[in-house]
Amino acid sequence: VSGLPGSIRDAIAEKLGNVGSVRGVSGGMVNDAAEVDTSSGKVFVKWKSSAPHGLFTCEANGLSALRGASSLSIPEVLLVSDPPASNASRFLVLEWIDGHPPRDRSAFGRRLAEGLAELHARNAAPDGQYGLDYDNYLGSLEQINSQAATWTEFYRDQRLGTLLRLGERAGWLSRARALRLGALMQRCDSLLAHANTQAVLIHGDLWSGNFMSAGETPVLIDPAIHYADREVEMAFVELFGGFPPRFRQMYEEAMPLDPGYIDRRPLLQLYPLLVHLRHFGEEYGPAVDAVFDLYGV
Ligand SMILES: Nc1ncnc2c1ncn2[C@@H]1O[C@H](COP(=O)(O)OP(=O)(O)O)[C@@H](O)[C@H]1O
Numbered sequence: 229v230s231g232l233p234g235s236i237r238d239a240i241a242e243k244l245g246n247v248g249s250v251r252g253v254s255g256g257m258v259n260d261a262a263e264v265d266t267s268s269g270k271v272f273v274k275w276k277s278s279a280p281h282g283l284f285t286c287e288a289n290g291l292s293a294l295r296g297a298s299s300l301s302i303p304e305v306l307l308v309s310d311p312p313a314s315n316a317s318r319f320l321v322l323e324w325i326d327g328h329p330p331r332d333r334s335a336f337g338r339r340l341a342e343g344l345a346e347l348h349a350r351n352a353a354p355d356g357q358y359g360l361d362y363d364n365y366l367g368s369l370e371q372i373n374s375q376a377a378t379w380t381e382f383y384r385d386q387r388l389g390t391l392l393r394l395g396e397r398a399g400w401l402s403r404a405r406a407l408r409l410g411a412l413m414q415r416c417d418s419l420l421a422h423a424n425t426q427a428v429l430i431h432g433d434l435w436s437g438n439f440m441s442a443g444e445t446p447v448l449i450d451p452a453i454h455y456a457d458r459e460v461e462m463a464f465v466e467l468f469g470g471f472p473p474r475f476r477q478m479y480e481e482a483m484p485l486d487p488g489y490i491d492r493r494p495l496l497q498l499y500p501l502l503v504h505l506r507h508f509g510e511e512y513g514p515a516v517d518a519v520f521d522l523y524g525v
């Protein structure tokens with residue numbers, strides 16, 4: 229972790245009072261981060277010299293939207309700097325969360341599972357549309373949220389279709405994989421349809437690095453919000469592990485998933501797997517191919 233740039237330190241001092249000691253924070257996938265003492269208290273700062281214009285605004289909007297929609301803890305946004313000039317410093321200042329492991333792991337897991345179910349249950353899209361009225365980011369990747377009236381159309385075109393085009397153009401998706409992906413996209417309608425599809429607000433990037441524990445209190449960070457079928461959130465959760473034991477069971481005790489989720493899950497995991505293929509390369513090739521194999525394309 230590199231040190232906090234002087235320009236960011238000065239900007240924080242101007243808004244939040246004198247800056248004292250600065251300690252690097254690790255654990256993120258994308259940005260540099262630090263714990264910063266100011267005269268108005270300790271804050272969390274994340275920045276990246278190459279952050280695209282809009283990235284931190286989107287993250288701040290996502291955090292604020294989740295804070296308004298969920299009873300789970302979400303850090304308060306204290307400052308966003310996202311100027312259009314390419315040489316300007318872009319950063320985000322959040323309320324500091326005192327992360328420490330829960331004493332009662334099962335109580336923590338239950339709170340997180342029930343909180344997530346409540347987020348999904350209480351926040352159906354007002355217009356019933358999947359997507360969002362603006363594009364945002366999944367990590368550093370631009371996430372297209374153009375709205376659609378049905379889940380299968382949204383997932384096929386905005387999630388898989390966008391990566392198909394991007395991957396072919398940029399060259400990280402082989403010809404063979406592009407053909408298999410195209411074939412699978414044609415089957416999305418039949419494979420992803422189920423009884424109770426509904427557009428609900430999801431965190432959108434819920435892997436184990438994007439929730440924290442403040443003791444027994446779960447805290448959500450680093451969202452990529454949009455309105456989606458909640459199954460895609462659970463598929464993310466289950467892709468890389470790291471969640472409390474029996475997490476899905478506890479979620480389903482609060483709000484059951486439709487029958488057949490397990491059969492749809494690999495297809496829903498294809499989006500994050502393709503994002504990983506793009507970002508990390510062939511390490512993720514076999515997992516992507518396994519999804520194609522599973523559906524026989
Ligand atoms: N508000 C906060 N207070 C304290 N620590 C935080 C806060 N937000 C994030 N962190 C820590 O910083 C790490 C990276 O944060 P994250 O927002 O996920 O960054 P990235 O965009 O790089 O993935 C997290 O895993 C967590 O440990």
Ligand SMILES: [Mg+2]
Pocket residue numbers: 256257258437438450
């Ligand atoms: Mg993160």
